[in-house]
Amino acid sequence: MDASAEVHQAGWGRWGDRAKARPLPEGVAKLLGQVFDVRPAPATRELDQVAPRPSTLDAAALAALAAIVGSEHLHTDDASRAAHGAGKSTPDLLRQRAGEVPHAPEAVLCPADTEQVVAVLRACGEHGLAAVPFGGGTSVVGGLTSPVAYVALDLRRLDRLVAVDQVSRTAVLQAGLPAPRADELLAAHGLTLGHVPQSYEYATIGGFAATRSSGQLSAGYGRFDDMVVALTVATPQGVLHTGRAPASAAGPDLRELFLGSEGAFGVITEVTVRVRPVPVQRHHEGWRFDSFEAGAAAARTLAQDGPKPTVLRLSDEVETMIGATGAGRGDGGCLLVVGHEGADVTAAVERTGQVLAACGGTPLGTGPGEHWAAHRFDAPYLRDGLLEAGAFAETLETAAFWSALPGLYAAVREALFATLPTPSLVLCHISHVYETGASLYFTVVTSYGDAVAEDALAGWQRAKEAANEAIIAAGGTISHHHGVGTEHRDWYVREIGPLGVAALQAVKHRLDPAAVLNPGVLLP
Numbered sequence: 001m002d003a004s005a006e007v008h009q010a011g012w013g014r015w016g017d018r019a020k021a022r023p024l025p026e027g028v029a030k031l032l033g034q035v036f037d038v039r040p041a042p043a044t045r046e047l048d049q050v051a052p053r054p055s056t057l058d059a060a061a062l063a064a065l066a067a068i069v070g071s072e073h074l075h076t077d078d079a080s081r082a083a084h085g086a087g088k089s090t091p092d093l094l095r096q097r098a099g100e101v102p103h104a105p106e107a108v109l110c111p112a113d114t115e116q117v118v119a120v121l122r123a124c125g126e127h128g129l130a131a132v133p134f135g136g137g138t139s140v141v142g143g144l145t146s147p148v149a150y151v152a153l154d155l156r157r158l159d160r161l162v163a164v165d166q167v168s169r170t171a172v173l174q175a176g177l178p179a180p181r182a183d184e185l186l187a188a189h190g191l192t193l194g195h196v197p198q199s200y201e202y203a204t205i206g207g208f209a210a211t212r213s214s215g216q217l218s219a220g221y222g223r224f225d226d227m228v229v230a231l232t233v234a235t236p237q238g239v240l241h242t243g244r245a246p247a248s249a250a251g252p253d254l255r256e257l258f259l260g261s262e263g264a265f266g267v268i269t270e271v272t273v274r275v276r277p278v279p280v281q282r283h284h285e286g287w288r289f290d291s292f293e294a295g296a297a298a299a300r301t302l303a304q305d306g307p308k309p310t311v312l313r314l315s316d317e318v319e320t321m322i323g324a325t326g327a328g329r330g331d332g333g334c335l336l337v338v339g340h341e342g343a344d345v346t347a348a349v350e351r352t353g354q355v356l357a358a359c360g361g362t363p364l365g366t367g368p369g370e371h372w373a374a375h376r377f378d379a380p381y382l383r384d385g386l387l388e389a390g391a392f393a394e395t396l397e398t399a400a401f402w403s404a405l406p407g408l409y410a411a412v413r414e415a416l417f418a419t420l421p422t423p424s425l426v427l428c429h430i431s432h433v434y435e436t437g438a439s440l441y442f443t444v445v446t447s448y449g450d451a452v453a454e455d456a457l458a459g460w461q462r463a464k465e466a467a468n469e470a471i472i473a474a475g476g477t478i479s480h481h482h483g484v485g486t487e488h489r490d491w492y493v494r495e496i497g498p499l500g501v502a503a504l505q506a507v508k509h510r511l512d513p514a515a516v517l518n519p520g521v522l523l524p
């Protein structure tokens with residue numbers, strides 16, 4: 001078993017390292033017993049007990065690939081292949097727990113640099129193989145497998161901070177660099193990226209760019225695609241370098257072809273990002289609003305007229321009641337978490353409070369905000385606990401313009417409740433705001449009773465498809481930050497229309513004529 005497989009063994013069938021597992025909060029455990037028909041899940045078949053189908057990689061292909069990356073960086077053992085055969089959606093985890101690996105790669109390759117990636121892609125084309133980039137393995141939309149024989153390109157050796165430009169406040173990061181390590185390296189220069197999505201503990205810089213990631217501090221720092229000023233991309237046709245100035249009128253911006261492309265047009269190997277000084281002060285607090293509608297109106301006021309906080313996160317009534325970690329509030333209403341970061345946040349905190357009070361908010365002090373900041377990575381571990389207890393938990397997300405947001409919220413909830421078992425919980429929050437609109441992030445908790453795993457997954461698929469249809473009909477986007485993968489592909493095609501699909505397919509054919517790059521993801 002290679003080192004990467006050992007890391008993934010700790011998180012096999014779960015979100016993260018079992019050493020970081022958290023017990024179900026008392027409130028959640030009580031809710032399961034009182035409301036849901038749950039039975040403890042079957043014991044998980046661990047990674048070292050799993051046997052994917054044998055690799056079909058022939059001797060010629062094996063020799064060609066080993067000659068590029070070195071035999072010590074090419075892995076065909078069962079554990080390595082199984083560990084790179086899925087992401088972290090609930091269907092992925094349930095199949096892993098059952099010992100199922102339906103789409104394991106033929107081999108796992110660990111290239112050392114951009115040139116090796118190009119050489120691997122060309123060799124794959126010559127030997128009839130696809131190539132799927134693999135960073136932190138945190139995809140929740142089926143973005144890490146292929147319908148045809150493929151190799152996984154594990155980018156963990158591309159893990160350096162290449163350069164820092166203190167004058168321009170930019171940094172060049174390799175794509176396989178894990179987010180926490182990137183922040184550690186930048187902090188040595190007094191800088192930070194300011195990108196902290198829920199996948200932060202495990203995701204990589206390249207994954208952030210390839211999926212247009214959006215972090216919990218997006219109100220202040222922006223989305224990850226806002227931070228990207230240049231990219232280096234490896235394709236079967238060669239290397240592309242995009243971005244040479246802070247802004248340009250020299251034609252369309254080629255960065256936009258690869259941001260959000262999920263490895264379908266090329267493999268991002270280096271990312272140049274905007275960075276900022278490490279904040280001196282951080283302040284988090286909570287505000288109560290009588291309704292989700294009132295809280296959303298207050299968030300819109302801050303997003304459009306300011307002051308704009310670094311964190312702005314509004315939970316609906318149900319999510320507020322039970323809380324993201326089960327430490328809920330009992331007085332009804334909706335919780336708005338507000339956070340500020342910077343050299344001196346005193347004035348911004350005061351002015352934000354004045355705006356929120358004028359919008360009808362009630363201040364709750366720093367307690368709720370600090371609690372959220374301390375537990376902001378808990379939700380995926382809570383899902384692990386729910387799965388262990390026999391419940392089903394999954395998420396989906398979207399975004400729309402402010403005027404369409406209430407209708408979108410109602411339509412998705414209606415679609416979910418119409419297709420999920422009874423009883424079910426549907427929670428929602430707004431965590432990313434813009435002048436023109438905001439995101440909606442839904443969490444579903446339910447039980448499929450005595451249904452076997454595949455029946456439960458089929459039931460969830462029906463509910464997810466109904467929600468996707470509701471999103472399209474209500475004017476939302478099929479994904480705000482999870483990406484397209486395979487799970488959202490058919491709805492993405494409808495979102496951009498036939499001519500949009502044809503234009504992107506033409507780009508792919510020029511860059512990837514042998515269809516080596518992540519086939520089946522993003523485009524049909």
